[in-house]
Amino acid sequence: MSTLTELTNHQFRLAARPKGMPQHTDWEYRAEPVGEPGEGQFLVEVSHLSLDPAMRGWMNEGKSYIRPVRIGEVMRAGAIGKVIASRHQDFAVGEHVSGMFGVQEYALSDGRGVQRVDTGSAPPESYLGALGMTGMTAYFGLFDIGRPEPGQTVVVSGAAGAVGSVVGQLAKLKDCRVIGIAGGAEKCRLLVDELGFDAAIDYKSDDVKQELRTHAPDGVDVYFDNVGGDILDTVLSRLALGARVVLCGAISQYNNTDEVKGPANYLSLLVNRASMTGMVVFDYADRYGEAAAELAGWLAEGRLHAREHVVEGGIDAFPETLLDLFSGANVGKLVLKIRD
Amino acid sequence: MSTLTELTNHQFRLAARPKGMPQHTDWEYRAEPVGEPGEGQFLVEVSHLSLDPAMRGWMNEGKSYIRPVRIGEVMRAGAIGKVIASRHQDFAVGEHVSGMFGVQEYALSDGRGVQRVDTGSAPPESYLGALGMTGMTAYFGLFDIGRPEPGQTVVVSGAAGAVGSVVGQLAKLKDCRVIGIAGGAEKCRLLVDELGFDAAIDYKSDDVKQELRTHAPDGVDVYFDNVGGDILDTVLSRLALGARVVLCGAISQYNNTDEVKGPANYLSLLVNRASMTGMVVFDYADRYGEAAAELAGWLAEGRLHAREHVVEGGIDAFPETLLDLFSGANVGKLVLKIRD
Numbered sequence: 001m002s003t004l005t006e007l008t009n010h011q012f013r014l015a016a017r018p019k020g021m022p023q024h025t026d027w028e029y030r031a032e033p034v035g036e037p038g039e040g041q042f043l044v045e046v047s048h049l050s051l052d053p054a055m056r057g058w059m060n061e062g063k064s065y066i067r068p069v070r071i072g073e074v075m076r077a078g079a080i081g082k083v084i085a086s087r088h089q090d091f092a093v094g095e096h097v098s099g100m101f102g103v104q105e106y107a108l109s110d111g112r113g114v115q116r117v118d119t120g121s122a123p124p125e126s127y128l129g130a131l132g133m134t135g136m137t138a139y140f141g142l143f144d145i146g147r148p149e150p151g152q153t154v155v156v157s158g159a160a161g162a163v164g165s166v167v168g169q170l171a172k173l174k175d176c177r178v179i180g181i182a183g184g185a186e187k188c189r190l191l192v193d194e195l196g197f198d199a200a201i202d203y204k205s206d207d208v209k210q211e212l213r214t215h216a217p218d219g220v221d222v223y224f225d226n227v228g229g230d231i232l233d234t235v236l237s238r239l240a241l242g243a244r245v246v247l248c249g250a251i252s253q254y255n256n257t258d259e260v261k262g263p264a265n266y267l268s269l270l271v272n273r274a275s276m277t278g279m280v281v282f283d284y285a286d287r288y289g290e291a292a293a294e295l296a297g298w299l300a301e302g303r304l305h306a307r308e309h310v311v312e313g314g315i316d317a318f319p320e321t322l323l324d325l326f327s328g329a330n331v332g333k334l335v336l337k338i339r340d
Numbered sequence: 341m342s343t344l345t346e347l348t349n350h351q352f353r354l355a356a357r358p359k360g361m362p363q364h365t366d367w368e369y370r371a372e373p374v375g376e377p378g379e380g381q382f383l384v385e386v387s388h389l390s391l392d393p394a395m396r397g398w399m400n401e402g403k404s405y406i407r408p409v410r411i412g413e414v415m416r417a418g419a420i421g422k423v424i425a426s427r428h429q430d431f432a433v434g435e436h437v438s439g440m441f442g443v444q445e446y447a448l449s450d451g452r453g454v455q456r457v458d459t460g461s462a463p464p465e466s467y468l469g470a471l472g473m474t475g476m477t478a479y480f481g482l483f484d485i486g487r488p489e490p491g492q493t494v495v496v497s498g499a500a501g502a503v504g505s506v507v508g509q510l511a512k513l514k515d516c517r518v519i520g521i522a523g524g525a526e527k528c529r530l531l532v533d534e535l536g537f538d539a540a541i542d543y544k545s546d547d548v549k550q551e552l553r554t555h556a557p558d559g560v561d562v563y564f565d566n567v568g569g570d571i572l573d574t575v576l577s578r579l580a581l582g583a584r585v586v587l588c589g590a591i592s593q594y595n596n597t598d599e600v601k602g603p604a605n606y607l608s609l610l611v612n613r614a615s616m617t618g619m620v621v622f623d624y625a626d627r628y629g630e631a632a633a634e635l636a637g638w639l640a641e642g643r644l645h646a647r648e649h650v651v652e653g654g655i656d657a658f659p660e661t662l663l664d665l666f667s668g669a670n671v672g673k674l675v676l677k678i679r680d
Binding site: 063064065228233247248249250253259260261262263264265266267268269270271272273274275276277278279280283 | 403404405568573587588589590593599600601602603604605606607608609610611612613614615616617618619620623
């Protein structure tokens, strides 16, 4: 290991609030000396960055479930890394940790929100995926808000994405009929052939409403929405009595420069005595342990397949890799690996 | 009493499915002889008709929470009347009853869905209002779906209407801060001065968003929506964390000839971990007794004021009086009295 003072910390700071899709000019790429940990701090050498649709929201001004990233601030991101210097009593040099370390190569931490991870039992990227916030989001969104019963029909959009691919598998573990909506034949094939979904609808080439009639003839009991827009509207038109719609995200709307399109079929909630409920994973922090243990068990038994899409690019690749989320390039959890 | 064969039954049957606001040509006015009750039937002389926004929905084709009224069928309506002939063991001549007797002067019934009413303890129109479906809708929608806690802020739209005026008063009984949204200064005055609302917003002349900032500075915990459209969208932008939106109706949309406008601010549900849930009063049929007893108690104690807007017009006045619902002419429950 080099001495800390010889290390350079490359990082991306937010330079401007994007209009629509983030541009290169929205970022400031900076090289800084690495800071020495103060008393109660430790230094993390970041190896993997979590790339999430939610990051686009954090770049916007205005009230949300978490404060916006400030202009000039290191972009917020979940990450995995290794402790390389420590003056913190709970974290020792050599330990692997997960936390909101940001889009940078090194991060100082006081340990708040940081979890130790066991890279012996699962690869680091899994702790950003099925064993990380992604898995937590799927677990609590589906089980606490969606509340599927065996035999019910669960539909998930963004089904080949990080959260969606876990949601569908969890619903299968609960003996539901599971239909995924994804973009492209290859993703749809994967959902059915590799992840055990009962059916998949390719929104780019299929008539989603007609396919829902075919695959969910009795209506949709649980809809886990990651995309918003027209797909949300279409699924609303096919709800079963007492259906639960879980609002987890709205990736189709995040880069909109027009007004968000509201779901014109929302009165289907009334007709069907259905509910639509928003969820933010951070609210379940005191139950992460419960979910992580159960998810790790299913992974170990081979009943849950963690899909990660790891881009080996170095930190320079961050701006382009983030855009992959919105072009639908990734299958499963998108992770940027910035060091071995 | 005349013999039955001498009686003529005037009635309105649905002649066409309206486009937008119902027209005279959507109705067939017919005079028929009155039928003799068969075994297990009784004949009701109808005195009061319930006029409800939901009736507009029943005139449309397509799947809803109840089957559409068929072309040629007597228009569905709740009503109060008196039994004038009976071959039914549970209903005797002279008893006052409430049921879905339709827009006609006389109705044959087999007793299904029919309740006896005590016109000695409350006037007949109350059994269409606060002690009828209106009161049940307010009671279960607010308490079961809205679940307000003391001190929370409850907003209700269509606040001077049949359901809204009861919802606001029930929320006050639960020690909530209650804000009504209604059209016109006179309605707003009545909400505050006579029904005890804490504040009222006149959507015709006020800036609803700004008024919500003023009167609900900490956000809206429960929103009981009777109107949909722009008002729903505006209230969504002011939700508190964990808010509950009760979808009871969408009167602003019922006569639309354009596509329904979806709530563009629906992602506020996500940010605020809020829910939006549809309710249909018929689902609570097995608990009507519980609600009716409680509502009757509050009425008797003077803690709940039943507002009815009784039009004394005879059955001929039905088509015009129905339109009063959509022009906002009524305050409280709109009832058409067709006989003393």
